[in-house]
Amino acid sequence: MNEQAINKDLKIVSFKGGVHPQKDGKILSKKASIQTAPLLERYQVIVSQNIGAPPKVVVSAGDEVKKGQLLAEAAGFVSVPLHSPTSGKVEGLVDIPGPMGVMTQAISILADGKDEWTELSVSIDWRNSDADTLKKRIMECGIVGMGGAAFPSHVKLSPPPDKKVDYMIINGAECEPYLTADHRVMLEEPEKVLEGAAILGRAAGVKNVVVAVEINKVDAINAMMEKAAQFNVGIVGMKVQYPQGAEKQLIYAVTRRKVPTGALPADVGCIVQNAGTAAAVAEAVNAGIPLIERVTTITGEPVVNPGNWRLRLGTPISEALKLCGGVKCEPGKLILGGPMMGFAQRSTGVSVMKNTSGILLLDKSDVTQYESSPCIRCGRCLEACPMNLQPSALSQLAEAGQYENALKYNVMDCIECGACAFACPAHRPLVQHIRRLKAEIRNRTKKEIKK
C-alpha cells in the first residue's frame, strides 16, 4: 500500500481495455534509491543504439578519449551521436552479443580510472532560446526515447510544418510490471524531470506540457506536484493498467484524442517523450552533458538485492548483476526491459544501452512454457486489446497462413503490447502470431514494390 494519499486535485484518466497483472513485481525495487555504479575497468558501448541509421564511428583503436567525448557521429537526420562513458583508451571495435540475439558491433573502452570529462558545451538559457537551438543540443547530446524504443528525440520534436502540435506529454506511466527506474527518477529528481518537460515543451513550441504518471507512484506524483507550478507543467494521474504508457493509449488517456490508423501523434497535435528522457534533456541543455548513463532497474525474484542503478552505457549485464549481489538461484529468463515487451537474452555479455530500462530476471517457476490449447473464444483477448482488435481471429488466420485476410482484421494496427497473449487462458501465442502476420505482410508489400 502507498503511504501517501493521492492528491484530491489530481485528475485520473485511462484508456480502454488493457490488463492488470496481479503480481506486478514493483515492490521488489520501488523503495530502493538510485545508486551510482562504481567505475568499471572496461565498457563495451554498442554502436547501434537508436532507431534509424546507426551512428558512424569516429574513433579508432588506440585513441585516447575523455568522458563525454564523441565516439560516433549521427549518420543522417534519424540518427544521434554516441559518447564515451568514461575517459580512457579505445581498444577497438569488437563483436559482443546484441540485445536481439545476434552479435553486434561495440566500441570497447579501457577506462583509465581518472573519469575525466571532455570539454562540454555551454549551458543554454532555455527560457530565452529558440526551438532550433534546443533541438540541436538535444540531438548533439545523443538523446533518444529512453522508455524502450530509442527513437531520436529531436526527430519527434520536429513534426512536419503543416502539423500543429499543442500538447507535450511526458510519459511517466511505467506500466511495465517490475520496472521502477522512471518512478525513482521522478521521485528523486522531480525538478530535473519537470525542467526537462518544460524544455521539451519549448523546443516543440507547445504551451500544454503534462507529465502523466500511473497512480501506483503516489510519492513521485506528490513530489512533482509540489514543484510543477514553477515550470508551468501539469501532472495527470493514470489508472494502473497495462499498456497505459503505450503512445496512442497515453495520448487518448490524457487528451481524449485518437491517433488515427497509420498516423503519428503529431497528427492529433501531440508529442510524447519519456520521463527519463526529460531528465536527460534537462542535463543536456543546462550542463551540456551527453547521454552516457541512465537509470536502470535491476530486478526479479532471483536477484539478491534488486535495485535501481545509474549505469553507464556499455556496462555489461554481468557487471550490473554483480552490483546487485548476483542471483540466489539459477533464473529461468534474463530480459532487457519489462516482462510484457522486453527481450529475452541468452548471454550476460550484452551491455547497457540508452533504452535499457530494466534488467529483469524471472524465476524458473515464473517462466511460462505452456502448451497452448485451442481457442475457446472466451473473448479475453478482445477485452485486453487496447487497439480494439480481435487477436483470437488474427491468431487463427496466422495459423492458416491467410495473410491477406488478416488485413481485413486490421492486423497492422497492432501495437504488439502483448496484453492479449498475457490474458489468454488457452495460452495461445497471440501477439507472436500477429508479429508473424505483420512481418509476412511487410515482406509481401516490399516484394510487390520491387516488381
Added chain:
Amino acid sequence: MSEEIKKEIMLPKGEELVLSSSPHIHVTENIQSIMLKVVLAMLPALAAAIWFFGIPALLVIFWCVLFCLVLEIIWCRIAGKPASVVKDGSALVTGLLLAMNLPPVTAWWVCLLGALLAIWLGKQVFGGLGQNPFNPAAVARVGLLIALPRQLTYWIPSSGMTADAANYSEVFYAAADFTKIEQAGQVIDGITCATPLSIAQNTPKILDSGVAAADNFAAIANPESYWQYFIGNMGGSLGETSTLAILIGGIILLSFKLIRWQIPLFYLGTVAVFTGLIHLIWPGVTPPPLFHLLTGGLMLAAFFMATDMVTSPITGRGAAIFGIGLGVMTCVIRIWGGFPEGVSFSILLMNALVPLIERMAKLKPFGFRKPTPAKGA
C-alpha cells in the same frame, strides 16, 4: 568489495536461460479453471433440480456426466489424442448441461444417447473443444427430442406440486428403476403433469381483444403461478425450472466474465418486447411477457446455453445481434410453432449464423479510419 566476496557472487548461466518472444508473464487462469467456474455457476440450478425432483434428477445428472466423460476419453483414444484432454473440464460442463436439458426422469440409455450426440456428433467430429459450431448440449436435446419425443416429454410434477410430498421421492425412486423402464413408464404416465408452456400451447387461441381473450391464460399466468415459476415449482427439464437458481448462477457467470452480458440481456429483452407486443394486440394468443420469461428453458438458455463461448459471437455487437435473433426465433416457435418450446431450436439455428454475424460485427480498431487505397506498410 573484497576478492572473496566477488567470487561468491553467482551469475546466471547462459545455457539454461529460456529464449522466447514477449510477453514473458501470463495469467494463471486456464481452460480448466474457466470450466470449473462454469460448473460452480451451475450448482444452484443443479441443487434446485435435486430439491424439486429428488433422486431421479440426481441419477440423470450422474449418468449424463459419466457418459460424457467416458465418451470423451474413448474418442480421444480412437483419434489418437491424449486422453488427458478430458481434464480440461469441457466434457463435465457438457454432461451437466445435457442433464439440465433432460426431463427429471430419464432412462440411462437415453442419457447415453444424449451424451453420444453431444460429445461425438456435437463436438468431437468437428475437432473437439473450440471447433464445434453448435452447442453440444443443444444438439443432444434436439436430436433426442426428434428421435424420442415420448421419453423427452415425460414431465413429472415437482415435489412441491404433489399432494403427498412425503411419498414423493419414494414413488419416483421406484419409477427411476431404469432396469424396468417399461413399468417405470407406466408408473410415470399415471402421474405426469403438463408444463406451463404445453398448457399455453394447447389453449385454444382467441383472435380478438375481448374479455374472454384477456382471461384466456389466467389459469397459468397469474401472480401466484409466477411466484411458483420463479422459484422453480413446476414441471419441466430438470435444470430449467428454477429461475431463481439460474439467476444466481448467471450472476456468478457474469462476475467471472464467463459469458457476454449482451446475450442474456438482448435475448430476454427481445422475448419480453416481442411477446409483450403480441400480448398487447391479441391477449388471447399468448400469455404476458413475464410468463414467457419465467417458464420453459428460456432462462437456462439465456444464461447457460446460448452463452457458450465457443458457439456464440465473440464481439459485443455480435452477441447483441445473436441475442435478438434468438429472442425472435424463440417467440415465433413458442407462439406459432408446432412445439411448445423453441429455445433449443433457436440456439442451433443462431449457432449456424455465428460466422455470418461475426463478419457483420467486426470490431473497429482504436483510431479507425477508412483505409486509403495503396498505402505501403
